[in-house]
Amino acid sequence: MFLPVVVEPNPMLHKRGRDLTKAEVSTPAIKKLIKNMIETMYIKDGVGIAAPQVNESLQVCIIAKQFSPLQNNEDLALINPTWTKISLKTNWDTEGCLSVPFVYGEVKRYSKIKVKALNRHGEEIEFEASDFPARIVQHEVDHLNGILFIEKARNLKKIDPLQKEL
Ligand code: ZN
Numbered sequence: 080m081f082l083p084v085v086v087e088p089n090p091m092l093h094k095r096g097r098d099l100t101k102a103e104v105s106t107p108a109i110k111k112l113i114k115n116m117i118e119t120m121y122i123k124d125g126v127g128i129a130a131p132q133v134n135e136s137l138q139v140c141i142i143a144k145q146f147s148p149l150q151n152n153e154d155l156a157l158i159n160p161t162w163t164k165i166s167l168k169t170n171w172d173t174e175g176c177l178s179v180p181f182v183y184g185e186v187k188r189y190s191k192i193k194v195k196a197l198n199r200h201g202e203e204i205e206f207e208a209s210d211f212p213a214r215i216v217q218h219e220v221d222h223l224n225g226i227l228f229i230e231k232a233r234n235l236k237k238i239d240p241l242q243k244e245l
Contacts, residue, residue: 082119082133084177091131092178093225096138098159104201109139113156113199116141120154125177127215129222132178140219148194148208148216160196160220164189165207172211174218174228181240184232188214 085091103109112135120128120141129140138159142148147155168190175183191209194216198204208216218228229235 158197166191184235
């Protein structure tokens with residue numbers, strides 16, 4: 080089921096989502112939320128999505144399977160995710176966001192990180208991510224902490240949605 084996407088300005092996008100308990104992860108409500116977030120992400124042509132973007136203040140985000148560091152052909156659901164840098168290397172690249180339509184800007188992110196989270200079965204997972212997948216994780220974890228990319232971006236540009244089609 081498609082969920083309406085919360086668009087800036089909205090206080091939901093600026094508060095930290097609540098952690099889930101392990102037991103809570105496999106409840107029907109959370110399973111349904113994950114399924115609906117994945118559907119919404121693809122309908123909106125996103126590569127990731129975070130629960131506050133669908134009006135749920137919870138520590139849940141999705142990374143599209145195309146960019147999943149696990150490379151298991153499954154959209155990656157991360158519950159209570161945290162990351163640490165494993166290299167000082169950073170890079171700037173352009174980002175956009177479903178909650179800030181038609182706005183793009185360059186954001187500096189760590190190039191290589193280690194991620195800890197619970198998976199959709201409530202199991203603890205740990206993995207490394209680099210480059211674009213690492214960027215997506217950092218963008219989504221920012222959402223879960225109430226931070227939008229526009230707060231860190233340089234050269235923000237608003238594009239004409241019609242122009243984008245050309
Ligand atoms: Zn976003």
